[in-house]
Amino acid sequence: MVAMTGYLLESAWPAITRLGVEFLTRVEWDPVQGIFGALPGIYGTLLTSVLAMAIAIPVSLGVAIFLAELAPNWLRGPASLLVEMLAAVPSVVIGLWGLFVMVPVIRSPIERWLGQSLGFLPFFQGPPFGVGFLAGGLILAIMALPILTAIARDSILAVPSSQREAMLALGATRWEAISQAVLPYARSGIVAAAMLGFGRALGETMAVTMVIGNGYRLTPQLFSPGNTMASKIAIEFNEASGDLYIGALVELGLVLFAITLVVNLLGRIMIRWMAPGQRVGAQQ
């Protein structure tokens, strides 16, 4: 780890010294003139990941509640297995599926409809490309779903059943028992799940690279092609020439590394703090 940070720093050094702090705030990315700015990449990474979380957190919470509380016993095993298998599918395959199956669907019904009915919002303006931030966010939501579900389910299962029974005995409906007794009890586990899922989404490369469309701009329009830090690196690294260009890409990787490190550490600390000695989701 230490070696990794060291080498990354050393290799990014020409870029860090030459580009300075402006690297983080600049919008242009022009290798020919040696101008590099990371802001659209950082923005793209955060935008797609936040979008993914906005979709994946409610869905995976629903799945986790279903698996932990509602599913009959014969269904619980197979359903959990299927959701977890989603995590096993290689990201390049999900990207392939996203590019050829999901993107056309996004382009024609979804983005057109959003543009027509909600077009007054800045997010839903612009031509429907199909590939872009929205597609990237959706694919990340799919990829973050299994880990979110697994940890949220484990922390819901860890809630003592006396909590539920007390609510039900007071005449609460099942949903009221879940939302007012179980979920608050499992809250820290769910937050930790969200953090780890967020970390996963931030660093995910291949699937996003294939559906995000390789643009590089700072725009609120979700239909616009964009780039994340990871996809920018994946697309350009082999073509990069010169210390400065490579250094800039490495520095981009360094920024990504730092962000995921912080997010993951927070998630781990929360898991440990939530269940001392139990280590829910330690193998995820």
Add this chain to the structure above:
Amino acid sequence: MIGQYTRRKVTNYLMLTLCGLATLAAIAILLLVVGYTAVNGLPYLNLEFITQTARPLGEPGGGMRNEIIGTLILVGLASAIGLPVGLLAGSFLAEYGDGRVGTAVRLVADVLTGVPSVVIGIFVYIIMVRSMGTFSALSGGVALAIIMLPIVARTTEEMMRLIPATYREAALALGISRWRTIISVVIPGAMTGIVTGSMLAVARITGETAPLIFTALGNRFGFSGLLNPIAAMPLQIWRYATSAYDTWHQQAWAASFLLVIFVLFINISVRWLTARRYGYTR
């Protein structure tokens, strides 16, 4: 009062239904992904696909022999490096890992799991590709090994901790040295778990693409030594998928199907084995 009661019941059913629908959606996505891959890939997955190399554009047929061999070599290399180191690290954590060093190593391993694979790719590019002056199979193997390391280490640790302390004490009481105890008593007992963990790690790295871009690079002309660029299936799927030719897209689907089959097979058989061995279902 009736109104409030009805509202509560309606909310109840609505939310519970939503939870069920979310589960259906999640499962549907998996079935859609696997289904599309099968439908699009199966027609092109034949003997020719496995035994032939790629044909020039425009000629029908051809296969991915080079890529399949390349992936096997890369995964083999990564396992040869990652498994022993992971095993040793896991043993250390399980047997000696209660102190401050153990906690630190554990934390590093956990964090390493979360490091984006692109970043690992760049790291290996800097330490190996740049200093050796060429993209190589070896560096690809090292990158994959780094990804697999924390997974193997952590599962090994978890499995070895399941071995009761009385076993160790019995061995030590017979005058057997510590390392001999670990090798002859603890590791055999935890073997099933260690093997399944290693299989999962292998399945995980087989589909890895991002780190290979900067290390293995890809190679259209077959295997030519560990110090030269090497082809890999996930890389080729990516290149083909983002190309503009239908025949290449077909090859990408077929290769994806092969990957998915392999990965799902390992995962499901591991589940089956562990469920039988330890008697829990998850």
